[in-house]
Amino acid sequence: MRNSSNDGRGGSFRWGSVLLLPVWVAAAIVAFVPFAFDTSPWDAVILRVPGNQGNWWHALAGAPFLLAIPMVWLRVRALVVERPLSALVRRILWGIAMLSIAGTTAVETPFLLHLAGTSEWQRFVVLGFGFGIIVCSVAVLFLRRRSIPAFSACVAGLDTAYLANASLCLVVYSEATGSIWSRLGWFASVVLVWPMGLELVSILVSSAGTGVRAGSIVSRS
Secondary structure, eight states: OOOTTTTTOSHHHHHHHHHHHHHHHHHHHHTTSOOBTTBOHHHHHTTOOGGGOOOHHHHHHHGGGGGHHHHHHHHHHHHHOOSOOOHHHHHHHHHHHHHHHHHHHHHHHHHHTTOSOOOHHHHHHHHHHHHHHHHHHHHHHHHTTTTSOHHHHHHHHHHHHHHHHHHHHHHHTTTOOSOTGGGHHHHHHHHHHHHHHHHHHHHHHHHHHHHHHHHHHHHHO
C-alpha cells in the first residue's frame, strides 16, 4: 500500500482540498439548480425537460454534473482520513470518470456529424474544448501513470470528465433565454469551471515535471 506522500495527499493537496472543497460543494448544488430553460442537470437525467423533449442526449449531458458529489467526498476524505485510497475505490472513481467521458463523447457525436443544429463557431468550440480536454488529459495521465500519485490521478480524472461536459453545456446553452433564476446554474458554472481548470492544468503540468525528474534520476544512476 502506498504511503501518504506517494498517494499525493501531502500538504499541498490538503490545502488544495481546503480551497477547492467549496467550489465542488457549489458544483454539487448546481446539479439540482436550473441550468437553462428552468431545467437542472438532474431534471435532464430523469428526462424532465420542457415540452417532453427529454431524450438520451439530455440525460448524458446532465449526468456528469453529478460527478461533483464523489469529488466532494474525495475532498472531505483527504482532509479527515490519513489512509491512502484503496485499489477498489480508485477503480470505482476511474470507472465513473470513464463512463462520463464515454457519455460526453456520445453527446458530442451530433456536433461531429453536423446534426446538432448549432452555428459553426459553437460546433468548433464544443468539439475543441470537449475533445481537447479529454485527449490532452487522458494522454498525459496515461503516459505518466507510473509517476503521478494515485490521489492526483483520481482528482484529474474526475476534473477531466466534469470539465469536458461542462464546457459543452456552457457553449450550447450560452444563448438560452429566460430569467437569471432559470439559468442560475449556467452563470454559476461559468465561475466554477475556472478553479477546476486551473487545478487540472496544475496536476498535469506537475505530473509531467515529476516524470522528467524521475527519468533524469534513472539516467544518472
